[in-house]
Amino acid sequence: MATFSQSGFWRGGNTLKVSMELFSKNRQRLCESLSSHPTLPSRALIILQGGMAETRNCTDHEPIFRQESFFHWCFGVIEPDFLGAIDVATGKSILFIPRLPESYVSWMGRIKEPNEFKTIYDVDFVYYTDEIENVLSHFQPTSVNDQQAQSKSITHQLPLLLVLHGLNTDSGNHCKQAHFNGIEKFHVDTTTLHPVISECRVIKTDLELEVLAYTNKISSEAHKFVMLHIKPGMYEYELEALFQYYCYRYGGMRHLSYTCICASGENSAVLHYGHAGAPNDRQLKDTDLCLFDMGGEYYCYASDITCSFPVSGHFTREQRIVYEAVLDANRHVMESVRPGVSWVDMHLLAERVQLQHLLKAGLLEGNINDMMKVRLCAIFMPHGLGHMIGIDTHDVAGYLDPTTRIQLPGLKSLRTNRNLKEGMCLTIEPGIYFNELLLNKAYSDPEQAKFLIKSELDKYLGMGGVRIEDNIVVTKDGCRLLTQVPRTCEEIEQWMKNKHEKLNVDDYKK
Amino acid sequence: MATFSQSGFWRGGNTLKVSMELFSKNRQRLCESLSSHPTLPSRALIILQGGMAETRNCTDHEPIFRQESFFHWCFGVIEPDFLGAIDVATGKSILFIPRLPESYVSWMGRIKEPNEFKTIYDVDFVYYTDEIENVLSHFQPTSVNDQQAQSKSITHQLPLLLVLHGLNTDSGNHCKQAHFNGIEKFHVDTTTLHPVISECRVIKTDLELEVLAYTNKISSEAHKFVMLHIKPGMYEYELEALFQYYCYRYGGMRHLSYTCICASGENSAVLHYGHAGAPNDRQLKDTDLCLFDMGGEYYCYASDITCSFPVSGHFTREQRIVYEAVLDANRHVMESVRPGVSWVDMHLLAERVQLQHLLKAGLLEGNINDMMKVRLCAIFMPHGLGHMIGIDTHDVAGYLDPTTRIQLPGLKSLRTNRNLKEGMCLTIEPGIYFNELLLNKAYSDPEQAKFLIKSELDKYLGMGGVRIEDNIVVTKDGCRLLTQVPRTCEEIEQWMKNKHEKLNVDDYKK
Numbered sequence A, B: 001m002a003t004f005s006q007s008g009f010w011r012g013g014n015t016l017k018v019s020m021e022l023f024s025k026n027r028q029r030l031c032e033s034l035s036s037h038p039t040l041p042s043r044a045l046i047i048l049q050g051g052m053a054e055t056r057n058c059t060d061h062e063p064i065f066r067q068e069s070f071f072h073w074c075f076g077v078i079e080p081d082f083l084g085a086i087d088v089a090t091g092k093s094i095l096f097i098p099r100l101p102e103s104y105v106s107w108m109g110r111i112k113e114p115n116e117f118k119t120i121y122d123v124d125f126v127y128y129t130d131e132i133e134n135v136l137s138h139f140q141p142t143s144v145n146d147q148q149a150q151s152k153s154i155t156h157q158l159p160l161l162l163v164l165h166g167l168n169t170d171s172g173n174h175c176k177q178a179h180f181n182g183i184e185k186f187h188v189d190t191t192t193l194h195p196v197i198s199e200c201r202v203i204k205t206d207l208e209l210e211v212l213a214y215t216n217k218i219s220s221e222a223h224k225f226v227m228l229h230i231k232p233g234m235y236e237y238e239l240e241a242l243f244q245y246y247c248y249r250y251g252g253m254r255h256l257s258y259t260c261i262c263a264s265g266e267n268s269a270v271l272h273y274g275h276a277g278a279p280n281d282r283q284l285k286d287t288d289l290c291l292f293d294m295g296g297e298y299y300c301y302a303s304d305i306t307c308s309f310p311v312s313g314h315f316t317r318e319q320r321i322v323y324e325a326v327l328d329a330n331r332h333v334m335e336s337v338r339p340g341v342s343w344v345d346m347h348l349l350a351e352r353v354q355l356q357h358l359l360k361a362g363l364l365e366g367n368i369n370d371m372m373k374v375r376l377c378a379i380f381m382p383h384g385l386g387h388m389i390g391i392d393t394h395d396v397a398g399y400l401d402p403t404t405r406i407q408l409p410g411l412k413s414l415r416t417n418r419n420l421k422e423g424m425c426l427t428i429e430p431g432i433y434f435n436e437l438l439l440n441k442a443y444s445d446p447e448q449a450k451f452l453i454k455s456e457l458d459k460y461l462g463m464g465g466v467r468i469e470d471n472i473v474v475t476k477d478g479c480r481l482l483t484q485v486p487r488t489c490e491e492i493e494q495w496m497k498n499k500h501e502k503l504n505v506d507d508y509k510k
Ligand SMILES: [Mn+2]
Pocket: A304, A387, A427, A429, A469
């Protein structure tokens, strides 16, 4: 790979240089957290399985490999089919690499020696995956810092293996445990590692924050690039193409964090529009509002940004009412975020601000507290206020206890119910959508219908919706905003004036 | 989706309109082929499982869905989680669609009724997947063309289910058999369908050829677009970004057919460069030769095109020698291709032409026939001459009998050893590469070394290699070329002169 030193990740040019220290720090944090675990024996090894190369169905088509997220967090390895181990007592790290056939040289490139990987990924040892049983059986951390650990490690008992097993509360899936031939000889602990490593991932180090700031910087630029290119008559996917192009060409981002949501008109009310069954294929009209939820990924760190703006570059009265309601909610939350604050409270704050705007604009009538009691805002914002973000777009450990998820409309869609801590990264993404089905259900529920002024709401149906999504990091006394796009109506209209000038892709990025 | 009629696939603007007739024709061909099968009972139903929505590891990250290839060939369905059935006797078709939860409306979009899918995909019946056991148990094709089939179908025996099971000779994988709750009640035949449907896929209809011609047209334009933008100092992946951008924005191609190989300098000698471990991250030099193997996919039909050209826009003497050797091999093959010709013979023809050029240029010495006997050309071209192409880049049924694969260098990498038939689509992709490891092995083998003039070959080591890959369809008396890019050195140099003019992406595509 293009490197700025013997080890480290870089995609050349102005792309970010990431030091392997990011991962050694992560491993160190993990070992420290595990060391304080009451029931852990002194001789314990973490075993993680990296992502494996896959083919599509029965064919030989290989999608571009993207590393499994826990493995990336520990090692930063870009290749498939590795395993990794970390000695909890000493922090010593081992990578196990696949033994490649000679034909690899013609088809895939030069075969790197174990020592090269040791340098590239800055780990203590590198062996082949077919040696793993033997290596782990006889593993003796040398030059150990901790004398006590060393004296214990020379007893000839097999180490306890800590493997990853646990629930992802966003997907409902459990992660796949590491496996290798001979693992059945060892004692394997499947419960200790997952909560501890997940909790480590929640708090971002300065080195991680640098990458997250970079992904936000490039993705913000790409959103601005898209705004400049938008014209009535274009198809939504053309803007997706422009976003992807910018992120990759100028940011070195080969992957996006998630499927682009390039919604216009009434599509904006579909929260995850853009999937294969609704593939960003509508043609833009001059009067449309767009909701573009797109983020680039760099070295497996995500960004997740939504910009809502009018195709024409000018907000109509109705568009402005809705936009400013959502922006006000976004900014109220941003001002309230600090360590100790409950994310559920932030969600309710956003709802309250949005309801106040809709009331003032004459779309609703009645008392805000009464509206809150019947979960009225969930008609307009059926999703949660935001989620943790990191190596996964919906990052791990949103629920320490999944049974504490609140089962009320809107709140049940929250991806976390935690109290905030310094170093957490989150999205703040309030929204207001006019979804005909949800509104019709509400009209037929007397408890909700009494607040709704249908004649006014009907005027907004074609608008779809607005979401304003920023990425932040919780600081000691508030939060820091990572996203840098035009946000007020005035900023957006000002920025979009540039689009009438002749645009050259190469000129835009200097 | 953007449609040009009630059914049919279209991505708007100048993108190709594809009629659902493509798939009804395919189903008809399949039923005709199966009907002549000697041991098939009159009441047989083909059951195919569509691709399923997947998430990455344990997370909720969903890669953009791309349909499973056999299912696409039969039904053209763009959504995941369908099943399909075809009554062999009558050709009647059924789609089984997933029953979606009410929350789908907010998150994914309007839920389409069975009747809408019936219209969109122009099939005879649509049911939910949870009804499949019941529907198949009682399936009575109405308005049957074949009286005999009808009279047999009213016997109340369960139909025989033909499911897909067989080897993909490129991947070595077997396809996953269709499964649904209750399938164990039926008689299931796992051997009949795979060879028959694979053989149907080999011969392309005019409707399929139209799509393949379109993928080649757009991908050819995108290659030309890339050539115009290339500059020393750029990174290889920037050209990948440009290619992808062009294909998607102007061709409506959301997927590429395979991972882009954007190789420059010595990377060009690595046949499948560009994967995650070698991710197109080298910086281009003015003196480099590039080998860009990239193809876009439209509605699951592939293209696979390689252009080799100098960054500077001017071939050096050595680059021209190698390039013209490969082009001459490509054109000799193209002129020789016709029904009945053996693909193995075509491979050998390409080898012979390339050896003649290398001999004439003073890189080799000796007798060509003797060189052929020791497989000398496989040092320079370790891959096969080309492969069938269609819905898969490496399309199915390359080997009717995998045991007939020739195990000699070069020839063992052929993805097909068949005699050509009208309607087959193939790539013609000879190449010459200077791979240090392969050359060093040859120098130490006296049988090969005697032909090699090391002092001359050493001059070519940094060049990497050249591949010239075109897509063709075999016609009644020859072949038709689908790829439309500058091919001779003169055409390339002429085209690349344009790059010195100021380039605007929007201006380029009118
Ligand atoms: Mn988000």
